[in-house]
Amino acid sequence: xxxxxxxxxxxxxxxxxxxxxxxxxxxxxxxxxxxxxxxxxxxxxxxxxxxxxxxxxxxxxxxxxxxxxxxxxxxxxxxxxxxxxxxxxxxxxxxxxxxxxxxxxxxxxxxxxxxxxxxxxxxxxxxxxxxxxxxxxxxxxxxxxxxxxxxxxxxxxxxxxxxxxxxxxxxxxxxxxxxxxxxxxxxxxxxxxxxxxxxxxxxxxxxxxxxxxxxxxxxxxxxxxxxxxxxxxxxxxxxxxxxxxxxxxxxxxxxxxxxxxxxxxxxxxxxxxxxxxxxxxxxxxxxxxxxxxxxxxxxxxxxxxxxxxxxxxxxxxxxxxxxxxxxxxxxxxxxxxxxxxxxxxxxxxxxxxxxxxxxxxxxxxxxxxxxxxxxxxxxxxxxxxxxxxxxxxxxxxxxxxxxxxxxxxxxxxxxxxxxxxxxxxxxxxxxxxxxxxxxxxxxxxxxxxxxxxxxxxxxxxxxxxxxxxxxxxxxxxxxxxxxxxxxxxxxxxxxxxxxxxxxxxxxxxxxxxxxxxxxxxxxxxxxxxxxxxxxxxxxxxxxxxxxxxxxxxxxxxxxxxxxxxxxxxxxxxxxxxxxxxxxxxxxxxxxxxxxxxxxxxxxxxxxxxxxxxxxxxxxxxxxxxxxxxxxxxxxxxxxxxxxxxxxxxxxxxxxxxxxxxxxxxxxxxxxxxxxxxxx
Ligand code: ADP
Ligand code: ZN
Numbered sequence: 274x275x276x277x278x279x280x281x282x283x284x285x286x287x288x289x290x291x292x293x294x295x296x297x298x299x300x301x302x303x304x305x306x307x308x309x310x311x312x313x314x315x316x317x318x319x320x321x322x323x324x325x326x327x328x329x330x331x332x333x334x335x336x337x338x339x340x341x342x343x344x345x346x347x348x349x350x351x352x353x354x355x356x357x358x359x360x361x362x363x364x365x366x367x368x369x370x371x372x373x374x375x376x377x378x379x380x381x382x383x384x385x386x387x388x389x390x391x392x393x394x395x396x397x398x399x400x401x402x403x404x405x406x407x408x409x410x411x412x413x414x415x416x417x418x419x420x421x422x423x424x425x426x427x428x429x430x431x432x433x434x435x436x437x438x439x440x441x442x443x444x445x446x447x448x449x450x451x452x453x454x455x456x457x458x459x460x461x462x463x464x465x466x467x468x469x470x471x472x473x474x475x476x477x478x479x480x481x482x483x484x485x486x487x488x489x490x491x492x493x494x495x496x497x498x499x500x501x502x503x504x505x506x507x508x509x510x511x512x513x514x515x516x517x518x519x520x521x522x523x524x525x526x527x528x529x530x531x532x533x534x535x536x537x538x539x540x541x542x543x544x545x546x547x548x549x550x551x552x553x554x555x556x557x558x559x560x561x562x563x564x565x566x567x568x569x570x571x572x573x574x575x576x577x578x579x580x581x582x583x584x585x586x587x588x589x590x591x592x593x594x595x596x597x598x599x600x601x602x603x604x605x606x607x608x609x610x611x612x613x614x615x616x617x618x619x620x621x622x623x624x625x626x627x628x629x630x631x632x633x634x635x636x637x638x639x640x641x642x643x644x645x646x647x648x649x650x651x652x653x654x655x656x657x658x659x660x661x662x663x664x665x666x667x668x669x670x671x672x673x674x675x676x677x678x679x680x681x682x683x684x685x686x687x688x689x690x691x692x693x694x695x696x697x698x699x700x701x702x703x704x705x706x707x708x709x710x711x712x713x714x715x716x717x718x719x720x721x722x723x724x725x726x727x728x729x730x731x732x733x734x735x736x737x738x739x740x741x742x743x744x745x746x747x748x749x750x751x752x753x754x755x756x757x758x759x760x761x762x763x764x765x766x767x768x769x770x771x772x773x774x775x776x777x778x779x780x781x782x783x784x785x786x787x788x789x790x791x792x793x794x795x796x797x798x799x800x801x802x803x804x805x806x807x808x809x810x811x812x813x814x815x816x817x818x819x820x821x822x823x824x825x826x827x828x829x830x831x832x833x834x835x836x837x838x839x840x841x842x843x844x845x846x847x848x849x850x851x852x853x854x855x856x857x858x859x860x861x862x863x864x865x866x867x868x869x870x871x872x873x874x875x876x877x878x879x880x881x882x883x884x885x886x887x888x889x890x891x892x893x894x895x896x897x898x899x900x901x902x903x904x905x906x907x908x909x910x911x912x913x914x915x916x917x918x919x920x921x922x923x924x925x926x927x928x929x930x931x932x933x934x935x936x937x938x939x940x941x942x943x944x945x946x947x948x949x950x951x952x
Contacts, residue, residue: 274298275324276333278306280315281365283358284937287318289326290333298333301341303371305334316364318346339540340368344595345557349581351591355928356581357935357944363581367555369532376423377528378404378431385427391418399428435506435522435760441514446483450476453623457484460599460621461491461562466590468569468615469603470852471625472633473818477603478508480625481565482515484601485546488562489516493598494545495563498585500571502526502550503751503759508567509548516546523549523556526756551576551585554592561598564589570608570814572807575949582945586611606817606847609810609863610870612856630787634830636820636848638839641798645730645738650793650833654739658746658772662790662828666775667819668735669800671706671752673698675729679717685725688718689913698733699754708912735795736775743773752777790828792819797836797844805950806868809843813855816847867922875921875928876948879905880914881941888917891942895921898934920948 276298277287290306292298302317312334324330341349341364353363381399388396391414398409410416422428446454449471457467457480471477485495495516499508502524513519521535521544535556538544542559549556551574554564566574566586574585586602593600602611602620615622639649646654646666654664672695677685685694687705694703694712702713716723736750749755749771751762765771769788800812820832836844846855864871879888888905896902904919921927928946938944 275321275330276304276317277319277321277325278304278315278333279318279359279361279364280306280308280313281361283362283940285359285361287361288315289324289330291330292320292333296333296336298336299339300343301339301346303337303340305337307331307334314370315361316340316346316368318350318360337371340371340536342540342557342559345555348588348592348595349555352581352583352588354932355946356583357932357938358580366579366581367552369529369536371533371537372529375528375530376406376419376430377531379406379409379419379423379428380404380431382426382429385422385425389414389418389421391415392422395419395422396427404431435509439507439510439514444479446479447476447625447627447629449625449627450480450483450629453480453625454483454487456621456623457563457599457601458487461488461493462597463599464593464597466593466600466620467602467623468607468611468620469601469623469625470605470607471603472605472628474628474630475605475625476629477625478511478567479629480623481563481567481601481603482512484563484565484599485512486516488599489545491562493560493562494539494547494558496553496556496558496561496565497546497548498553498564498566498574498589499548499550500568500573502756503763504567505548505550506760506763512546512548518546520544520546520548523547523553525550525552551583554583554585554588561592561596563599563601564593565601565603567603568818569602569604569611570606570810572811572949575947577945577949580943580945582943582947584947584949587947604814606814606852606855608814609807609856609859613860613870632829633850634792634820634832636832636834636850638797638834638836638844638848641796641835641837645735645795646742646793647835650795650835651742653791653831653833654743654773654793657791657828657831658743660790660828663766663769663771663786663788664739664773664791664793665789665819666735666739666773666793666795667777667815668730668732668775668795669777669815670695670729670731670796671733671754671777672696672704672731673733673737674727675731677703677715677725677727679720679722680724680726681717681720681722683717683719685715685717690911691909695731696727697754698737707909730796730799732775732777739773739775746772748773748775750775790830792830792832794819794832794834794836797834798838801838801841801843803950806863806866807950809859809862813843813847813859816844817850817852820847820850872922873925873927873946874903874948875923875931876945877919877921878908878916878943878945879918879941880911880916880943882915884915884941885917887941888919892919895919895931895934900927900931 274292276290276292278290279287300317305314349363350360353360394412395409395418409419488495523535540557547556576583589600614620674696676693687710690705690707697704702711704711732752739748749762842858885907892902892905901922905917908916908918
């Protein structure tokens, strides 16, 4: 028997190996094979009688058992093909490696009678609330002491992925919810696709949960996706309460052992409900009945950083087509693309027009001014805090100052990536958000001086301002820099122990915290400044999401948006809740400029030596073959590596047409068939 084994090599097709008679190898198994002087683990994609390779074959050496079922394998192969990479590389990046799990969180067990000094340190730390095993291992002698205490039972591993808890509330669905659930449940097993639109608090999550319960009742499985890890604890807790058992978690930051555990349980059919971020769309859940993507318009659903590039929404639809699952795309402000497809009847539109709790907030635009928190926002914060409400301040950029300019007018930039450096108070240094390069006392590369004038508002600065203006209130910040404490912060917020939360990105959306009665958008104009054709869509989504918070019944919600451009259509429509107006205007603009969703843009990214020259040549070749080519344009380098990009515009068939003329990519070229952000 011959096994074709996909190896983790960028462009390579699978290789032939001989299967020794005693070795039980099947399609979807992870196997170890010799490769030149090395040993590599790969995945068997095919078993056949006859080799495709004419020479003598080396043997498969070992198998680690199944990691993927044949439909899963087909799915990953399709994704790899669309992204112009070998299936081996795609598998290596999308399928977790089997590993044991390491204890991540602990809780106290029986009190130990005698303790070594190191054990006593660990024990004392746990008593004062440190449950993170990584922190405990960092104490002097901590790693060993932790092992010993776990072995003796004085500490127990905490197996649940999130500390967040929620009780199941008795909920009677509204008529709109009933209808939505009914439609989605009817689509289970029929590969139906739905767009569920409703403001925050309209009960979309409840619809996903009911539909998931129906899928489980029929013996199927259900997958619930959120765009960001910060949204998972609440989703996980609510799903656990609604489905009767905690769903399996799956996301990139989950330690490898636990990722593998969830993956293996899905493959074995023992995990039937899962929650996760975009990579969870590949979880090999058996007999998949429902896939729900909450906040479907979020760019985080797109894998942009490395091949295989994929959009979780597109993969969800591909899975539905193969496995018959129903797909629900949910959003307060759907992507322009999904809105367009719903208009054309490709997605069935389900609307939840009303909030089930609270009333629509009062939304007001106020001038931005020079202060981070201007007078109107400050006054409103004061009012809400006095009344016992919680305040959410939304700031879309990280750091303290988002840039600095020298007296000679030169902007302080990363020497290797050329993007502006951001001042972070936490490290008292300027940091590059692309490569992490950090500098404490920068000198101007142009004039040699060190007199920079910092500007811009990041999350740290808003946090600092909130503390300064409201001494005595508890202010917390949730962004990429504090992501490690996310669980703790969200739990404290739910318990009312945090009065002002400063957040980036998703904190304004998706989470259901009725105690938040005021949302302040610190710099709405900054959202529009991005050089990308999706900037208006992004600004609208973020504002509509932030503006959609309901507040409590006894304390109506309020939203204050600091902007100097209240009449620009994404801002105006978001403030007025005019979704039709926004999509109509945006679609007119997209059509006039021949942008998606009317046309498809494929991104070709050249990197390395002479990236621009190579991109130039490629552009000429492709144009000569009849493709419509935009660019190339030089991009900022990444870690000193030059980059250039060109876009190919065409209809739906353009990806295949490109694949026909680019059967194998040179190593300096990457192709993203569905680029999200082009700036
Ligand atoms: P969305 O996902 O649209 O933001 P959720 O499903 O999170 O809305 O609902 C908001 C809140 O209202 C949650 O606390 C939820 O438990 C509650 N809720 C949802 N549906 C109902 C209902 N029909 N009756 C009462 N409460 C509901
Ligand atoms: Zn850099």
